[in-house]
Amino acid sequence: MSTLRIYNKEFEPFLSRTEIAQAIHELASKINTDFAGKELVIVGVLDGAFMFLSDLMKELTINVTLEMVKLKSYEGESTTGHVRRLLGLSRSLRGRHVMIVEDIIDTGITLGHLMELLEAEKPASVTVTTLLLKEEVFKSKYAIDHFGFSIPNKFVVGYGMDYDGLGRQYPDIYAAIH
Numbered sequence: 128m129s130t131l132r133i134y135n136k137e138f139e140p141f142l143s144r145t146e147i148a149q150a151i152h153e154l155a156s157k158i159n160t161d162f163a164g165k166e167l168v169i170v171g172v173l174d175g176a177f178m179f180l181s182d183l184m185k186e187l188t189i190n191v192t193l194e195m196v197k198l199k200s201y202e203g204e205s206t207t208g209h210v211r212r213l214l215g216l217s218r219s220l221r222g223r224h225v226m227i228v229e230d231i232i233d234t235g236i237t238l239g240h241l242m243e244l245l246e247a248e249k250p251a252s253v254t255v256t257t258l259l260l261k262e263e264v265f266k267s268k269y270a271i272d273h274f275g276f277s278i279p280n281k282f283v284v285g286y287g288m289d290y291d292g293l294g295r296q297y298p299d300i301y302a303a304i305h
């Protein structure tokens with residue numbers, strides 16, 4: 128892995144595809160055990176989660192259905208503090224076991240918005256799985272059930288995550304050099 132330039136910003140290698148695959152394998156094993164004998168509705172959060180969601184789902188052996196929502200709150204490297212819902216739920220989640228799947232949880236603003244949306248549906252349970260968690264800055268009344276990596280407060284791209292729309296396609300994750 129070498130450094131990456133997007134617009135005028137430099138990014139350095141941060142997590143390799145091998146490390147990511149290993150973390151996903153461990154997350155999937157845990158989910159397969161925790162939800163054995165149950166049916167799970169995964170709520171994937173577009174756009175950023177598409178790659179993680181795809182790799183995670185390939186390792187799930189439990190019965191699982193998929194629902195996608197599209198939420199957006201970032202411009203450049205910062206949150207606007209306002210979550211725009213560009214695509215919402217398409218069916219009822221009443222009485223279902225639901226798992227939110229996120230690529231990254233940072234301030235927790237997006238999670239708070241989504242949790243309120245899901246709780247109104249009266250599901251049987253809601254759990255949260257994210258590949259990356261910025262524990263230093265995360266502030267929320269909601270708990271994260273599973274995360275792949277706890278990372279410092281650095282802006283990251285790759286593996287589904289973008290910098291102003293670019294960089295999502297890389298199989299590894301890079302961190303901004305400030």
Ligand SMILES: O=P(O)(O)OC[C@H]1O[C@H](OP(=O)(O)OP(=O)(O)O)[C@H](O)[C@@H]1O
Binds near residue numbers: 199229237289
């Ligand atoms: O915890 P927070 O500070 O709310 O940040 C987390 C959110 O930021 C990213 O979405 P973004 O708004 O960048 O949209 P995208 O997924 O389409 O890139 C990411 O996919 C999360 O949904």
Ligand SMILES: Nc1nc2[nH]cnc2c(=O)[nH]1
Binds near residue numbers: 231233284289
């Ligand atoms: N691409 C990207 N999106 C984010 N959303 C919240 N934090 C981040 C981050 O570090 N990188």
